Amino acid sequence: MSDQREKALAYAHENGERFLEELKALVAIPSVSTDSKYQKDMEKAANWVAQALRDLGAKNVAVMPTAKHPMVVGELFQAGASAATFLVYGHYDVQPPEPLELWKTPPFEPTVVGENLYGRGTSDMKGQMMAGLKAIESIIKTDHLPVNLRFIFEGEEEIGSPSMGEFIRNHKDILKADLALNLDGGIVAVDLPTISISVRGLAYFELRVYGAAGDLHSGMFGGAVHNPAQVLCELIAGMHDRQGRVTLPGFYDRVRPLSAEDRENFARLPTNDDYFLKTTGAPALFGEEGYSAAERIGGRPTLEVNGLYSGYIGEGSKTVLPAYAMAKISCRLVPDQDPEEVHQQLRQYLEEHAPKSVRWELVQFAGSPASSIDPHQPQVQALAQAMEQIWKVKPIFKREGGSIPIIGELQQLLGMPTILVGFGLPDDNLHAPNEKLHLPTWQRGIDTLIHFFYNVKETQKG
Amino acid sequence: MSDQREKALAYAHENGERFLEELKALVAIPSVSTDSKYQKDMEKAANWVAQALRDLGAKNVAVMPTAKHPMVVGELFQAGASAATFLVYGHYDVQPPEPLELWKTPPFEPTVVGENLYGRGTSDMKGQMMAGLKAIESIIKTDHLPVNLRFIFEGEEEIGSPSMGEFIRNHKDILKADLALNLDGGIVAVDLPTISISVRGLAYFELRVYGAAGDLHSGMFGGAVHNPAQVLCELIAGMHDRQGRVTLPGFYDRVRPLSAEDRENFARLPTNDDYFLKTTGAPALFGEEGYSAAERIGGRPTLEVNGLYSGYIGEGSKTVLPAYAMAKISCRLVPDQDPEEVHQQLRQYLEEHAPKSVRWELVQFAGSPASSIDPHQPQVQALAQAMEQIWKVKPIFKREGGSIPIIGELQQLLGMPTILVGFGLPDDNLHAPNEKLHLPTWQRGIDTLIHFFYNVKETQKG
Numbered sequence: 047m048s049d050q051r052e053k054a055l056a057y058a059h060e061n062g063e064r065f066l067e068e069l070k071a072l073v074a075i076p077s078v079s080t081d082s083k084y085q086k087d088m089e090k091a092a093n094w095v096a097q098a099l100r101d102l103g104a105k106n107v108a109v110m111p112t113a114k115h116p117m118v119v120g121e122l123f124q125a126g127a128s129a130a131t132f133l134v135y136g137h138y139d140v141q142p143p144e145p146l147e148l149w150k151t152p153p154f155e156p157t158v159v160g161e162n163l164y165g166r167g168t169s170d171m172k173g174q175m176m177a178g179l180k181a182i183e184s185i186i187k188t189d190h191l192p193v194n195l196r197f198i199f200e201g202e203e204e205i206g207s208p209s210m211g212e213f214i215r216n217h218k219d220i221l222k223a224d225l226a227l228n229l230d231g232g233i234v235a236v237d238l239p240t241i242s243i244s245v246r247g248l249a250y251f252e253l254r255v256y257g258a259a260g261d262l263h264s265g266m267f268g269g270a271v272h273n274p275a276q277v278l279c280e281l282i283a284g285m286h287d288r289q290g291r292v293t294l295p296g297f298y299d300r301v302r303p304l305s306a307e308d309r310e311n312f313a314r315l316p317t318n319d320d321y322f323l324k325t326t327g328a329p330a331l332f333g334e335e336g337y338s339a340a341e342r343i344g345g346r347p348t349l350e351v352n353g354l355y356s357g358y359i360g361e362g363s364k365t366v367l368p369a370y371a372m373a374k375i376s377c378r379l380v381p382d383q384d385p386e387e388v389h390q391q392l393r394q395y396l397e398e399h400a401p402k403s404v405r406w407e408l409v410q411f412a413g414s415p416a417s418s419i420d421p422h423q424p425q426v427q428a429l430a431q432a433m434e435q436i437w438k439v440k441p442i443f444k445r446e447g448g449s450i451p452i453i454g455e456l457q458q459l460l461g462m463p464t465i466l467v468g469f470g471l472p473d474d475n476l477h478a479p480n481e482k483l484h485l486p487t488w489q490r491g492i493d494t495l496i497h498f499f500y501n502v503k504e505t506q507k508g
Numbered sequence: 509m510s511d512q513r514e515k516a517l518a519y520a521h522e523n524g525e526r527f528l529e530e531l532k533a534l535v536a537i538p539s540v541s542t543d544s545k546y547q548k549d550m551e552k553a554a555n556w557v558a559q560a561l562r563d564l565g566a567k568n569v570a571v572m573p574t575a576k577h578p579m580v581v582g583e584l585f586q587a588g589a590s591a592a593t594f595l596v597y598g599h600y601d602v603q604p605p606e607p608l609e610l611w612k613t614p615p616f617e618p619t620v621v622g623e624n625l626y627g628r629g630t631s632d633m634k635g636q637m638m639a640g641l642k643a644i645e646s647i648i649k650t651d652h653l654p655v656n657l658r659f660i661f662e663g664e665e666e667i668g669s670p671s672m673g674e675f676i677r678n679h680k681d682i683l684k685a686d687l688a689l690n691l692d693g694g695i696v697a698v699d700l701p702t703i704s705i706s707v708r709g710l711a712y713f714e715l716r717v718y719g720a721a722g723d724l725h726s727g728m729f730g731g732a733v734h735n736p737a738q739v740l741c742e743l744i745a746g747m748h749d750r751q752g753r754v755t756l757p758g759f760y761d762r763v764r765p766l767s768a769e770d771r772e773n774f775a776r777l778p779t780n781d782d783y784f785l786k787t788t789g790a791p792a793l794f795g796e797e798g799y800s801a802a803e804r805i806g807g808r809p810t811l812e813v814n815g816l817y818s819g820y821i822g823e824g825s826k827t828v829l830p831a832y833a834m835a836k837i838s839c840r841l842v843p844d845q846d847p848e849e850v851h852q853q854l855r856q857y858l859e860e861h862a863p864k865s866v867r868w869e870l871v872q873f874a875g876s877p878a879s880s881i882d883p884h885q886p887q888v889q890a891l892a893q894a895m896e897q898i899w900k901v902k903p904i905f906k907r908e909g910g911s912i913p914i915i916g917e918l919q920q921l922l923g924m925p926t927i928l929v930g931f932g933l934p935d936d937n938l939h940a941p942n943e944k945l946h947l948p949t950w951q952r953g954i955d956t957l958i959h960f961f962y963n964v965k966e967t968q969k970g
Contacts, residue, residue: 246727250825259789265708265910268812268840269804270784272794275813275835276744283745286738322732327721332734332865342731350730351737352828357815358836363712363873365838366814373737374820376827378730403794411825448727449827 051500053188058180058492065492066163066485068098069176072138073156073165079115079139080205088201091138092116095199098179102186104197106220112209115139115201119220122182122195130425130502131194133223133462135452136175136230137203140167141477148479161485168483169474174229175199177469177488181495192503196223200452203230207451214459225425226456231468235316236487239433239441239494241426242466244418246347247379248449249388250411253278253396255371255404261357262367271367272403275356278371284399285349285375289335292349292377294391295398300382304337304345307421311443312340344445348378376412378447385413414449417457419465424505426465432497436490469494513962515650520642520954527954528625528947530560531638534600535618535627541577541601542667550663553600554578557661560641564648566659568682574671577601577663581682584644584657592887592964593656595685595924597914598637598692599665602629603939610941623947630945631936636691637661639931639950643957654965658685662914665692669913676921687887688918693930697778698949701895701903701956703888704928706880708809709841710911711850712873715740715858717833717866723819724829733829734865737818740833746861747811747837751797754811754839756853757860762844766799766807769883773905774802806907810840838874840909847875876911879919881927886967888927894959898952931956 058065077091078084092109095118099107104120118138123131143153143166151157156165163173185191198221202209214221233240257274258267287293304312322339323331333342342348352375357368377388389410400406419426421443433441446466456462469491475481520527539553540546554571561569561582569582580600585593605615605628613619618627625635647653660683664671676683695702719736720729749755766774784801785793795804804810814837819830839850851872862868881888883905895903908928918924931953937943 248727248827250827252825257790262788263910264810264812264814264838265710265840265908267784267788267805268909269795269808269810270793270801271788271790272792273812275816276748278816279741279744279813282738282741322729326724326729326733328719328733328865329867330734330863330865331732332863333731339732343729346731348726348731350726350735350829351741351818351833352726352826352830353820354737354740354816354818354833355821356813359815359817359834363714363836363838364814365710365712367812368814371813371816372821374825376726376825378727401792401794403790403792405791446727447730448725 048500050189051496054184054496055493057188058184058496061184062489065176065180069163069168069173070156072172072176073167074154076143076154077139077167077201078142079201081142088115088139092118092201095138096120099197102179102183112202112213114209117201117209117213118197118199120197121220122191124191125194129193129506130225131196131223133196133198133221133226133456134178135226135228136171136178136199137201138172138175138199139201139204140170140172141204145479150480158485162482163485164480164482166481168481169470170476170481171230171468171470173483173488174468174470174491177491178229178495181492181499184492184496185499192499196221210452211455211459214455218460221460223462226453226462226464228453228464228466229468231466232470232472233468233487234442234444234472236471236484237437237439238314238316239437239439240444241421241429241433241441242446243421243426243443244344244381244416244445245450245453245466246447247383247385247414247416247454248376249379249385249413250374250376251389251392252409252411253281253373253375253406254409255281255406256369257404258367258369261369264365264367268367272401273367274404275368275371277401277404278356278373281396281399282351282373282375285395290333292347294349294388294395296391297347297388300384300387301347302381304341308345308445309341312338312345314442315340315444343447345380347380347383350376350378352376378449379416381416381418383416385415389413414454414458417453417464419463425502428501428505429465429467429498431501432494435497436494510962512651513958516646516958517955519650520646520958523646524951527638527642531625531635532618534634534638535629536616538605538616539601539629539663540604541663543604550577550601554580554663557600558582561659564641564645574664574675576671579663579671579675580659580661582659583682584653586653587656591655591968592687593658593685595658595660595683595688595918596640597688597690598633598640598661599663600634600637600661601663601666602632602634603666607941612942620947624944625947626942626944628943630943631932632938632943633692633930633932635945635950636930636932636953639953640691640957643954643961646954646958647961654961658683672914673917673921676917680922683922685924688915688924688926690915690926690928691930693928694932694934695930695949696904696906696934698933698946699899699901700776700778701899701901702906703883703891703895703903704908705883705888705905706806706843706878706907707912707915707928708909709845709847709876709878709916710838711841711847711875712836712838713851713854714871714873715743715835715837715868716871717743717868718831719866720829720831723831726827726829730829734863735829736866737830737833739863739866740818740835743858743861744813744835744837747857752795753797754809756811756850756857758853759809759850762846762849763809764843766803770807770907771803774800774807776904777802777906805909807842809842809845812838812840814838840911841878843878843880845878847877851875876916876920879915879926881925887964890963890967891927891929891960893963894956897959898956
């Protein structure tokens with residue numbers, strides 16, 4: 047281990063108590079983005095984060111307004127033009143604390159109990175953001191940063207990042223980097239470090255089927271015209287085959303098959319089929335044949351019905367033959383599917399299968415491709431190595447089932463891949479009462495990030 | 509033609525002007541059953557009808573209260589114990605007149621324009637009820653009634669006859685008859701007299717499908733559990749085969765096949781496939797292979813989706829993997845299907861086809877069998893003969909697609925078949941502005957009923 051690296055790690059440990067106090071100060075600001083009564087606290091938190099960047103010596107630190115809550119940006123360019131540049135992402139807003147009566151300690155009075163720090167935002171994600179800033183501080187105070195950094199900390203993640211797309215489009219210059227380091231991830235178990243290497247994309251549709259010109263009496267007309275609700279059901283039923291595969295023409299053509307390495311990673315996840323059975327409460331699991339639940343969620347595309355409507359849905363009975371039926375249908379996409387291609391595949395399926403006895407229309411609401419990063423990429427390997435240095439175990443490269451707007455937008459708008467990492471635990475009670483941060487894991491996180499920056503530097507040399 | 513019959517017909521013609529004035533007096537009472545502001549008019553109409561019965565010499569005339577609007581009953585027993593007894597059914601309530609601005613003459617100021625009497629209730633069904641009463645008067649004033657009659661005139665038909673079932677159960681003694689003569693029918697064209705010989709039954713269900721314990725995030729879990737909306741669609745899709753036939757096990761086992769005579773009657777209807785295409789505005793007709801639209805509606809059973817619900821159905825998108833999906837499903841039944849058997853067939857289908865990855869439940873809301881009368885039955889033939897005597901054309905025996913509560917209830921509770929007849933026309937604007945009664949057809953109706961009662965008498969002799 048290099049002398050400099052040792053010094054930075056030692057600094058982190060010597061200053062651990064102070065780091066915790068600073069984290070507590072940030073958690074004490076109730077920066078709830080969804081509730082306008084916390085408006086002043088949102089500003090306070092943004093300024094607090096901006097000051098933390100200035101304290102690190104960051105330049106061009108700014109609290110930039112958006113339609114709702116400001117973005118905090120800044121940059122630390124100390125490693126020279128040949129070094130890698132990371133865009134460090136975090137968010138300073140938190141979920142609302144309600145229901146308050148279920149908290150054992152007040153949500154905005156951060157309290158250490160045993161090995162955990164309790165309080166809203168401790169894990170999601172003020173702790174994760176501070177792990178990044180404190181790793182950087184530990185290096186800066188003992189050495190020079192081996193990489194260049196830009197920062198973007200938003201205040202709207204918990205309300206769906208509504209301003210992010212426009213902000214990225216308007217501020218490409220100040221966000222430019224080789225790679226995004228999104229600290230909003232987590233690890234799958236306390237002894238199993240995790241790097242999230244992909245998120246799924248999304249293509250969301252509304253399918254509308256029209257039959258007769260208006261609702262009809264099911265006695266006077268039932269049997270003579272096609273019921274659009276029945277047609278809709280038949281169309282939806284035909285979108286999967288008996289193996290649970292999606293039947294849209296060409297749907298799997300671009301789907302990147304899971305490699306043996308991918309499948310090993312999935313098999314290492316503690317979230318096995320039993321876990322999903324218990325967590326969902328479903329009578330049985332179900333999905334594409336030949337894949338585990340984790341693989342189906344993280345590694346395979348889906349087509350889901352998100353909503354269904356037709357006719358009379360109130361209490362009791364009404365003998366209506368509906369004129370209209372509607373389904374919300376969305377596909378989760380994996381690399382290298384294209385949302386517009388999937389849109390066309392759905393359209394082709396409908397053209398081929400919808401009977402002439404109805405009319406239909408298809409509206410697309412959203413389309414974003416999957417985003418992924420190659421786990422063999424040197425910077426990802428640098429992070430994996432850092433985790434192994436601390437945890438003494440190889441991390442899992444995890445494929446996430448969800449779609450994270452900022453990751454998709456950086457990929458789409460700036461062509462920038464993201465490493466999603468963080469040190470929260472599955473039992474941290476995110477979005478729930480008694481949110482907590484496991485402090486030994488948090489400290490490992492700071493150490494991991496210190497190693498990471500040095501590992502990246504060595505990669506660059508090599 | 510018998511002398512007595514001639515005298516009765518002559519009386520009807522001589523008194524035609526007065527009959528019309530009496531009908532106008534009844535139409536002028538705004539007996540709108542659905543709107544409580546007409547409560548006094550409902551009572552006035554009930555009493556008017558009771559008085560009309562008394563004027564005929566009817567005995568035991570009564571205005572009997574129900575939870576809402578009263579029933580008017582009475583009896584005319586002049587033909588002796590060996591003669592047939594008919595239960596004459598009518599309703600004295602009418603649809604609301606709104607939208608008023610579309611009426612060319614005031615709805616409750618009955619007005620003759622050309623050959624038509626305009627006003628709410630002229631055709632549905634004060635005119636039909638008066639045709640019956642005036643035919644009876646014409647015989648009584650010139651002869652003795654050749655049949656025995658009981659009467660039941662309700663005030664709730666336009667709101668779904670909510671009190672009828674209970675009333676029948678509680679008053680079986682005063683309703684006892686060989687056959688019901690329901691005057692609430694119509695003819696399919698001005699030159700085509702019609703006897704309705706069957707109405708379809710109804711079995712109405714709600715099917716509920718449950719997946720995970722609660723709604724899930726379609727990203728975090730999509731692909732790993734069975735989506736109940738998809739399962740519901742698959743179940744519904746499987747309820748019909750490619751020939752448009754219902755696949756419930758045994759569904760057609762008891763269905764009475766259409767006879768050659770039935771099919772001839774359907775073929776004579778002016779409501780051909782073109783008519784249904786225009787009337788419904790559907791892009792194309794669709795139904796069970798091998799049958800015309802009229803046959804599908806009147807002579808074949810159906811299974812229809814009346815409502816569909818699952819997940820998110822508001823504007824835009826929500827990436828929810830629903831925990832629940834629901835369909836309202838109803839079957840229109842023909843003779844001799846049994847609603848409870850159909851219930852069990854649906855249950856068996858679900859047991860055989862629903863996957864173990866969901867739970868489901870089936871609730872039955874309504875079940876009534878089809879009701880029909882044999883067109884070769886002597887009294888039906890007596891009516892057919894009467895129509896031919898007046899129209900000089902054989903009437904159509906029509907099978908109705910809808911389910912008329914009173915007809916089903918008389919069949920179910922009293923085992924009493926119904927002849928459904930009336931002299932309204934398809935263009936009478938029932939339930940719409942400018943409702944009218946075609947007076948020449950109305951007068952033919954009175955004459956037809958006079959012939960009918962005499963024909964029944966001759967049948968009894970023979």
